[in-house]
Structures are given as structure tokens and as C-alpha cells.
Amino acid sequence: MITSPDNAQLKLIRKLQRKKARAETGLxxxxxxxxxxxxxxxxxxxxxxxEAGEDVEPELLDRVSxxxxxxxxxxVYRQRWAEARGDLSVYLHGVGDPGNVGAVIRSAHALCDGPxxxxxxxxxxxxxxxxxxxMGSIFxxxxxxxxxxxxxxxKIALDAGAEIKLGAGSLGVDAPLVLCVGAERGGLPPELxxxxxxxxxxxxxxxxxDSLNAAMAATVGLYELANRISADV
Amino acid sequence: MITSPDNAQLKLIRKLQRKKARAETGLxxxxxxxxxxxxxxxxxxxxxxxEAGEDVEPELLDRVSxxxxxxxxxxVYRQRWAEARGDLSVYLHGVGDPGNVGAVIRSAHALCDGPxxxxxxxxxxxxxxxxxxxMGSIFxxxxxxxxxxxxxxxKIALDAGAEIKLGAGSLGVDAPLVLCVGAERGGLPPELxxxxxxxxxxxxxxxxxDSLNAAMAATVGLYELANRISADV
Numbered sequence: 001m002i003t004s005p006d007n008a009q010l011k012l013i014r015k016l017q018r019k020k021a022r023a024e025t026g027l028x029x030x031x032x033x034x035x036x037x038x039x040x041x042x043x044x045x046x047x048x049x050x051e052a053g054e055d056v057e058p059e060l061l062d063r064v065s066x067x068x069x070x071x072x073x074x075x076v077y078r079q080r081w082a083e084a085r086g087d088l089s090v091y092l093h094g095v096g097d098p099g100n101v102g103a104v105i106r107s108a109h110a111l112c113d114g115p116x117x118x119x120x121x122x123x124x125x126x127x128x129x130x131x132x133x134x135m136g137s138i139f140x141x142x143x144x145x146x147x148x149x150x151x152x153x154x155k156i157a158l159d160a161g162a163e164i165k166l167g168a169g170s171l172g173v174d175a176p177l178v179l180c181v182g183a184e185r186g187g188l189p190p191e192l193x194x195x196x197x198x199x200x201x202x203x204x205x206x207x208x209x210d211s212l213n214a215a216m217a218a219t220v221g222l223y224e225l226a227n228r229i230s231a232d233v
Numbered sequence: 234m235i236t237s238p239d240n241a242q243l244k245l246i247r248k249l250q251r252k253k254a255r256a257e258t259g260l261x262x263x264x265x266x267x268x269x270x271x272x273x274x275x276x277x278x279x280x281x282x283x284e285a286g287e288d289v290e291p292e293l294l295d296r297v298s299x300x301x302x303x304x305x306x307x308x309v310y311r312q313r314w315a316e317a318r319g320d321l322s323v324y325l326h327g328v329g330d331p332g333n334v335g336a337v338i339r340s341a342h343a344l345c346d347g348p349x350x351x352x353x354x355x356x357x358x359x360x361x362x363x364x365x366x367x368m369g370s371i372f373x374x375x376x377x378x379x380x381x382x383x384x385x386x387x388k389i390a391l392d393a394g395a396e397i398k399l400g401a402g403s404l405g406v407d408a409p410l411v412l413c414v415g416a417e418r419g420g421l422p423p424e425l426x427x428x429x430x431x432x433x434x435x436x437x438x439x440x441x442x443d444s445l446n447a448a449m450a451a452t453v454g455l456y457e458l459a460n461r462i463s464a465d466v
Contacts, residue, residue, distance in 0.1 A: 099332075107449055110441040137442060167460040202456065203463075208343040209370060216340055216452045219445065223435065223453045227400040230436075 002056040005063065009048050010056070013074055014064040019124050026079050028126035030139075031071035038136025039075060048076035066128035077139075079126050084144035084152065086114020087175040088225055091151055093192065094121035094183040095214050101125050101143075102133025103215040104181075109137035111222040115144045117151065117178070148192050153178045157188050157196035158221050160211050165203045166224050173198055175229050181218045184211065235289040238296065242281050243289070246307055247297040252357050259312050261359035263372075264304040271369025272308060281309035299361035310372075312359050317377035317385065319347020320408040321458055324384055326425065327354035327416035328447050334358050334376075335366025336448040337414075342370035344455040348377040350384065350411070381425050386411045390421050390429035391454050393444045398436045399457050406431055408462050414451045417444065 002010060015021040016029045027047060030036055039046065052058035052072045062070050090108050095101055101116070101123045108116045116125070123130055125143045148155075153176030164171075180196060182188035193199055202212060202220055211217065235243060248254040249262045260280060263269055272279065284306045285291035295303050323341050328334055334349070334356045341349045349358070356363055358376045381388075386409030397404075413429055415421035426432055435445060435453055444450065 103446060103449065106442060107445060110437045110445055113438065135442065135446070140441070167456070203460065204343045205346065205459075208373070209339060209368065212340060212343055212452065213336060213368070216336065216449065219449045220453055220456045223400070223456070226438075227436065 002050070002060060005060055009050060010060060010064050012048065013076060016076065017066040017128060019127065022079070022124065022126055027076050028079055028131065029066065029128060030075045030077060030131050031065060031067050031128065033073055035131060035136050036073050036075045039077060039139045042139035044077055044139050046075040046077055050074050067132060080142040082115040082142045082144045084115065084117045084146045085176070086112065088112035088177050088222065088229055089114025089117055090179045090181060090218050090222055091117040091119055091146070091148065092122050092181055092218070093119040093148065093188055094186070095181065096121060096123050096183065098123035098127045098130035099133045100213065100215040102130035102138070104218045105134040105141065105143060106137040107215070107219040107222055109141040111219070111226045115141055117144045117146050119146065119148055121183070148180070148195070151178045152176060154198065155180050155196040156225065157193045157199040158202065158217055159187060159193050159199040160201055162199035162201040164198065164200045166200045166221065167203065171198060171200070171228060177225055177229065179218065179221045179225055181214055181221065184214045187211070235283070235293060238293055242283060243293060243297050245281065246309060249309065250299040250361060252360065255312070255357065255359055260309050261312055261364065262299065262361060263308045263310060263364050264298060264300055264361065266306055268364060268369050269306050269308045272310060272372045275372035277310055277372050279308040279310055283307050300365060313375040315348040315375045315377045317348065317350045317379045318409070319345065321345035321410050321455065321462055322347025322350055323412045323414060323451050323455055324350040324352055324379070324381065325355050325414055325451070326352040326381065326421055327419070328414065329354060329356050329416065331356035331360045331363035332366045333446070333448040335363035335371070337451045338367040338374065338376060339370040340448070340452040340455055342374040344452070344459045348374055350377045350379045352379065352381055354416070381413070381428070384411045385409060387431065388413050388429040389458065390426045390432040391435065391450055392420060392426050392432040393434055395432035395434040397431065397433045399433045399454065400436065404431060404433070404461060410458055410462065412451065412454045412458055414447055414454065417447045420444070
């Protein structure tokens with residue numbers, strides 16, 4: 001039973017709240033029974049696994065919690081990255097909010113066979129907030145990394161200004177498809193959008209917001225493209 | 234210039250972090266230039282409007298911030314509720330996360346003409362987290378309140394176990410439509426789902442999560458139904 005805050009495992013867990021420490025060690029944490037259970041279900045072995053009351057005094061575990069939720073269990077895992085391939089994947093560019101990155105990891109796990117591919121400027125998918133927002137899908141479906149130019153397949157840019165509306169008819173492209181989504185306000189940089197095979201807009205009402213939240217937009221796009229792939233795009 | 238933390242306006246702003254105080258006063262706060270700007274754009278007059286450096290010492294405003302973001306401006310507004318009507322609305326039941334409630338308010342503003350209708354067990358849409366997640370749409374499109382039984386129009390329940398898949402063909406119902414969405418894990422209570430005019434599932438891959446996050450599911454449902462209304466359901 002760990003009874004000292006100076007314990008090396010506790011210090012590691014606390015340290016992994018910082019992006020730099022995650023990058024240096026290649027490790028990350030998952031807090032709570034649901035996430036640790038998702039790791040186990042996906043066959044991941046924890047490097048460290050501390051249960052309050054069993055392995056460590058509860059208040060010491062609370063003190064190293066990144067989410068302030070008083071987790072009963074915290075696991076430390078080695079980061080894994082997937083290959084950027086699949087019939088349908090989603091590429092994120094400059095999506096800096098970890099909650100959005102995690103939410104898209106979950107949506108992609110539910111809706112498509114390929115991973116979330118992270119381009120420049122995206123939040124760390126292994127940050128505590130992103131791991132929590134993924135609701136465990138980060139274990140079943142680890143993310144990939146790639147530049148826009150290296151993406152394999154037809155690139156479909158979500159672009160609020162595009163003339164072609166999502167859902168309005170056949171898109172005339174064949175799988176593999178990569179849905180490309182930019183940051184909340186700016187969208188994809190114009191030079192990338194211009195290189196996409198197709199640009200499509202989610203039809204929005206006049207007078208409303210110019211765009212959906214990035215995670216919402218990615219989820220709607222994946223839903224529509226997944227339906228089209230099963231209906232032969 | 235307010236220089237005392239005992240100032241009545243500052244105390245009001247701090248008090249409005251609590252749900253009980255919002256219910257008793259009928260007021261709520263919006264923090265930050267974007268939200269205050271959205272209120273102004275929608276023609277809402279603030280009951281109190283404090284700008285750091287102009288009206289109040291910046292560190293005093295920071296101390297009453299609900300979001301801990303060091304807002305430069307905080308406004309206090311009177312809550313408004315809309316009528317539950319429109320060609321397409323969304324009803325939430327037991328959606329307890331304020332971020333999800335706010336996100337759906339934004340998506341509904343972008344995708345449909347009706348409001349978000351809040352049933353029992355939903356988070357307060359006027360909480361600071363919900364207001365922020367709405368990205369200002371709460372001002373342009375205030376929520377409504379209703380019981381399930383009082384909803385006007387064809388009720389379409391999102392139900393992960395439904396045989397009819399969203400996007401697979403005509404739904405055979407006429408507007409007005411109300412998309413009905415339950416809590417993340419439990420979904421709509423079975424007795425309500427049974428009373429819906431139609432139950433549909435978002436098609437998800439086998440082996441993935443059983444459901445999407447409630448806000449994601451509501452957004453996908455609104456997107457699909459909005460497209461169908463414009464294509465005559």
C-alpha cells in the first residue's frame with residue numbers, strides 16, 4: 001500500500017498530466033473504472049495500475065488526478081499509433097481542443113473503419129481530457145498521424161463555403177475516403193482545401209451559426225460518408 | 234470603477250454560478266467578448282455588464298468567473314424560454330451534461346427552425362458551461378421546456394436498438410417533426426420510446442461503441458431530418 005506522496009508511481013502519474021512528459025516517456029494515463037475497463041477489453045496491459053484502497057491511499061490518488069474527479073483507479077499505458085488506412089477515415093487539421101479530438105476518436109470508432117488521423121496543430125489525443133472524451137475508444141482505435149499531402153485516398157474537405165452540399169446526391173468518388181476537417185472557425189487552410197478531391201458543405205440554415213463545432217461537423221460528415229459507402233458512394 | 238469584492242454586482246455574478254440562484258432570480262451570466270457580443274447581436278439587453286479595467290478591477294472580475302478563464306467582460310441576462318414549435322425541433326430527456334445541452338442548442342440553431350426542448354433530468358441550459366457550449370446560440374435561439382406527452386408533431390425517437398436505420402430511406406412521416414434523444418447510456422426510457430411515432434437508429438459499425446455521445450447523436454439526427462424535410466421527408 002502506497003502511503004507516501006513521494007512514491008515514484010504517483011509522481012509519474014502526476015507528471016503525465018504534462019504534454020512534454022507524455023512525449024518524452026511515450027506514456028499516458030486513463031482515470032476511472034470505465035476507461036481502465038476499456039483498456040482491458042481492448043487487450044492493453046497497464047504499465048502501472050493503482051486502485052484506491054488496494055494499492056494506494058485514496059487521498060494520494062485523488063491528489064494526482066488530472067480530472068479532479070476523485071478516480072478510484074488510474075492506469076498508465078504506453079501510447080500506440082495506428083496506420084492511416086481504411087475505407088473511411090477522418091483527418092483533423094488544427095483542432096486544438098482535446099475534448100473535440102477525443103470526441104471524434106469515439107465517433108470514428110462508431111462510424112468508420114479507419115482511424116482519426118491527426119495533422120498539425122491538433123491537441124494531444126493522449127491528454128487526460130482527450131482520453132476521457134474518447135470514452136475508451138482511444139484503446140480500441142488508436143489515432144494516426146500524417147501530413148495532409150501524405151493522406152491515402154480521396155480527400156473530401158468539409159468547407160462551409162463549398163457549393164456541393166453533403167447529402168444532396170452522389171459524390172462521384174470511390175473509397176478509400178478521407179474526410180478532412182479543420183479548426184472550428186478558420187476551417188481547413190485554403191491551400192489545403194484547394195488540394196482536396198472534393199469540397200462539401202454541411203447544409204446549414206440561413207441566419208444561424210456559420211459552422212458547427214468541429215467534432216459535430218466531423219461526426220455528421222462521417223455519418224453521411226459511411227452511409228454512402230454502404231450505398232456505393 | 235468597482236474596487237471591492239463586496240460589490241453587489243460582483244456578488245450577484247458569483248451567486249449565479251449556482252443553479253438555485255439562477256432559478257430564484259431568473260437570471261444567468263455570459264462570460265467573454267464572444268458570448269456578450271452574441272447577446273448584443275440577438276438584441277438582448279444586459280441587466281449588468283462589467284468590463285475589466287473599465288468598470289471593475291480585472292482581478293475582482295477574475296475571482297467571480299465561473300469558467301476560470303479570466304474573462305475581460307461578464308454580462309448578466311434575464312432567462313428567456315421559447316415556445317416548443319417548429320417544423321423540426323429536438324427534445325432532450327435526461328441529458329444531464331451541460332456541455333451536451335449547450336452543444337445541441339448550437340447544432341439546432343444551425344440545422345433546424347425549432348428550439349431545443351428540455352424534458353426532465355436535463356442540465357440547466359443557463360448554466361455557465363451550457364451557455365459557453367452554445368457559443369452564443371442560446372441568445373439567438375432560447376430553449377423550450379415540455380413533457381414528452383405534450384410535444385407537438387411526429388415524435389421520432391433515436392433508439393440504438395431500432396430496426397429502421399436513419400438514412401436508409403423515406404421515413405413516411407410529415408413535419409412538424411420532433412427528434413427525441415435520451416441520455417448517453419440509457420437512451421429514452423422504454424415507455425416513452427414506445428409512445429414515439431417512429432424509432433430510428435443511427436447505423437453504427439459492429440464492434441464499436443453502442444451509441445454516440447448524446448450531443449453527437451442529436452446533431453446527426455437533426456442533420457438527417459433537416460435534409461429529409463427539404464427533400465419532403
